Amino acid sequence: MDNKLEKIVQALQEKFKTQAEEFRGEAHVFAGAGQVVDVLTFLRDQQGFELLSAMTAVDYWPQVSPRFHVIYQLTSVANNLSLMVRVPVNGDQPEVPTMTGVYAAANWREREIWDMFGVRFTGHPDPRRILMPPDWEGHPLRKDYPLGYEEPQFTFNYEEIDLRKPYSKE
Amino acid sequence: MTQLEEVTLDELKHLVSNRAIMGETMMLNMGPQHPATHGVLRLLVELDGEIVINCIPDIGFLHTGIEKNMEAKTYQKAEVMTDRLDYLSTVTNNLAYCLAVEKLVDLDVPPRAQVLRVLLTELQRIASHLVWIGTHALDLAAMSMFMYTFREREVILDILELVSGQRMMTTYIRPGGVWRDVPVEFEAAVRDFLKTFPKRLDEYEALLTRNPFILDRLYGIGKLTKEKALNYGVTGPILRASGVDWDLRKKRPYMGYEEYDFDVPIRTEGDNYARYLVRVQEMRESLKIVEQALNRLPMGPVRSDNRKFVPPPRSEIGLSMEALIHHFKLWTEGFDAPKAAIYSAVEGPRGELGVYLEGDGGPKPYRIHMRTPSFENVGVIPEICKGHLVADLIAIVGSIDFVLGDIDR
Secondary structure (H helix, E strand, O other): OOHHHHHHHHHHHHHHOOEEEEEOOEEEEEOOOOOHHHHHHHHHHHHOOOEEEEEEEEEOOOOOOOOEEEEEEEEEOOOOEEEEEEEEEOOOOOEEEOOOOOOOOHHHHHHHHHHHHOOEEEOOOOOOOOOOOOOOOOOOOOOOOOOOOOOOOOOOOHHHHHHHOHHHOO | OOOOOOOOOHHHHHHOOHHHHHOOOEEEEEOOOOHHHOOOOEEEEEEEOOEEEEEEEEOOOOOOOHHHHHHOOOHHHHHHHHHOOOOOOHHHHHHHHHHHHHHHHOOOOOHHHHHHHHHHHHHHHHHHHHHHHHHHHHHOOOHHHHHHHHHHHHHHHHHHHHHHOOOOOOOOEEOOEEOOOOOOHHHHHHHHHHHHHHHHHHHHHHHHOOOHHHHHHHOOOOOOOHHHHHHOOOOOHHHHHOOOOOOHHHHOOOOOHHHOOOOOOOOOOOOHHHHHHHHHHHHHHHHHHHHHHHHHOOOOOOEOOOOOOOOOOHHHHOOOHHHHHHHHHHHHOOOOOOOOEEEEEEEOOOOEEEEEEEEOOOOOEEEEEEEOHHHHHHHOHHHHOOOOEHHHHHHHHHHHOOOHHHHHO
16 A cells, blocks of 8 residues: 555544555545545545545345445545545445535436435435436345346247236236 | 326426526427437526526436446456447457456456557547547538548557457457457558558648637637536546646556656646647547557567466367366356455546456456446536537537446446
């Protein structure tokens, strides 16, 4: 790990009591859902991480506590550093406070995570689905959501499968 | 036929002004099937006369569940899905994915493969910018540009076909190297392109750069400040046109980019015209890299000889039992990656193309997330189009240069 990055990780440990891991020179910091807005505001304002490069989530189903990790990949353009902040979230009521006040880039990314994983972002200004249709049920990137496929229709089973297709129900 | 539902603004109340709810301004639907939206992007625009007050992009029409599909495939087989993300810069997508896999399993790449990767990604960058300059000029009613740039792009696609057998979905870059060595005709084809292309680029610039119609539509339109660009997560040429010196090829060199001599064009205006100038200059810089790469192309293997991750060459399979076992194991089971997570990024033609990759100790990615630059870049359109005319909105959308396959994944 880079010297500068190590100092930042230590500063986070002292200020917020966060845990940290290292893998292939990357720093992964674990923060609680309650403190993540403060952690990222601190990183943006005091440590120069002005760019939220990526934001995503991972589902560890069937593990329930924590079931999800919400991941913030931060980049410091000024100091040429990057840092990953991971927020474990429980499966029964997945909620994380919104980051739109800190990074505007979080707006669409949070909508995407809500759409794909069903993690709620409290206080989000525009909590609609973004990729799936508005009336879609379920959250596709969850591990308990089946991959699914379209059944190929041949002459002998054309009508049988047609009946099962959603558009042919009327 | 089902009864058509009346469209209401109930769901979007928080995104439009009060005047739209009173019915004083007009809501105009642009897209998804509109030639100027470059694919299937829908823009819901609130207009006061011809002035844009609000713009609400609606994406997801091309969502194909690529991330979910990749989680169900082995590391080698998942790679073909990356081509389908950003179909105008497929080689770059392959590179981003392969670098992530190589970082996760700690795999080395031989020097010849590194130079070939750089060479082809830079050619792909030129091809991608050519599509942009052609379609952007087409939006601004310069019809012939489109024909000219597609002629040049075809030459690059021919080179890609020469090395990989495919014009667009190449999957030429593989974890641990490239698919196979380039054919003997390769060098002559690239040299030919290097000789003709600078002249063509001068011609394009002569047609566009000082053209008063282009200047009218681009100069001072769609201004994006440095702070806003960073806050919105915008990367690539758009960020550099707003005055931020951020290019991953320079700042975090991968594949030996530190050994090449090239400049990163930067403008401070942040308007459409600055974005235009940055991209045109980038094509010239890419050309420099291609030439240097071709001159230094070393001899040697193009794939890592770490047989636990990279299949042996065909010639070995007939002679060695061990090679046959490796071949069989790698193509049926795949290789195991450690239970860990990494993030790796490359500088694509549109910006930072990042891959978040998490392994669970098995042969399939547990979670893969493609951080595609177009997603963030389109998110900034509502911010920069306010107060401009509808016609300028078309110019702004064109200057952002996004690919819908890249956004919706």
